[in-house]
Amino acid sequence: TEEMVRKSEMLSMIGQLAAGVAHEIRNPLTSIKGFLQLMQANATKNEDYFTIMLTELARIEFIISEFLVLAKPQLVMKERRNLIHLLQNIIVLVETHAILNNVQIFLHFEPELPLILCEESQLKQAFVNIMKNAIEAMPDGGELLITVNCEGNDRVVVQFIDDGVGVPEEIMPKLGEPFYTTKEKGTGLGLMVSYKIIENHRGHIQVRSTPQKGTTVEIQLPTE
Ligand code: ADP
Numbered sequence: 591t592e593e594m595v596r597k598s599e600m601l602s603m604i605g606q607l608a609a610g611v612a613h614e615i616r617n618p619l620t621s622i623k624g625f626l627q628l629m630q631a632n633a634t635k636n637e638d639y640f641t642i643m644l645t646e647l648a649r650i651e652f653i654i655s656e657f658l659v660l661a662k663p664q665l666v667m668k669e670r671r672n673l674i675h676l677l678q679n680i681i682v683l684v685e686t687h688a689i690l691n692n693v694q695i696f697l698h699f700e701p702e703l704p705l706i707l708c709e710e711s712q713l714k715q716a717f718v719n720i721m722k723n724a725i726e727a728m729p730d731g732g733e734l735l736i737t738v739n740c741e742g743n744d745r746v747v748v749q750f751i752d753d754g755v756g757v758p759e760e761i762m763p764k765l766g767e768p769f770y771t772t773k774e775k776g777t778g779l780g781l782m783v784s785y786k787i788i789e790n791h792r793g794h795i796q797v798r799s800t801p802q803k804g805t806t807v808e809i810q811l812p813t814e
């Protein structure tokens with residue numbers, strides 16, 4: 591039946607994910623093990639080894655924290671939140687990252703927007719992931735414009751508009767796939783996790799992009 595097909599697709603998806611996670615975690619672990627062995631052999635002069643081990647451990651922590659969101663079956667604590675306040679808080683969080691990349695962030699919104707029923711920490715994570723991608727897409731600087739508007743009485747639309755490198759058309763279907771990344775230090779998990787979070791909020795997310803011109807990530811969230 592259709593339901594069985596859907597389930598088996600989901601199971602194979604989970605298997606792929608697990609295999610991917612195992613692979614991603616194995617490399618930093620191998621590195622840590624190697625350096626521990628070196629330290630054993632050479633007990634003095636090991637500051638560099640410590641730095642590398644701590645970096646690799648931080649990477650494991652980061653990959654696992656990105657993944658834990660997916661393990662949560664549904665939202666636990668939903669509260670009514672003002673999206674503008676939420677976005678203003680996040681802008682503060684990513685500001686140093688933006689300044690280092692010569693990126694200016696603007697927030698435009700209509701007055702009197704309705705509150706959104708959400709799990710704040712999750713929605714923040716999705717927005718941070720999307721904003722970081724936008725900033726990373728503008729290595730020579732640029733502008734990130736965030737707009738928030740009401741559509742009808744029942745939806746709020748948030749757009750993240752960058753003028754960065756964009757995404758080639760043939761790559762678009764890969765966005766949100768686990769471990770798809772074009773970055774040397776990327777995890778390829780940020781978008782997948784963001785899609786999942788928006789889905790958990792009964793919202794929609796859409797990416798439009800023109801290579802060399804920029805990318806717009808549009809999120810629609812229900813107000814009820
Ligand atoms: P990561 O950022 O670790 O690479 P993501 O899942 O966040 O993983 O993004 C996956 C890929 O999608 C990125 O490596 C990049 O190629 C592409 N991408 C995402 N957002 C943008 C954007 N705003 N502009 C250009 N490319 C993007």
Ligand code: MG
Binds near residue numbers: 719722723780781
């Ligand atoms: Mg990312």
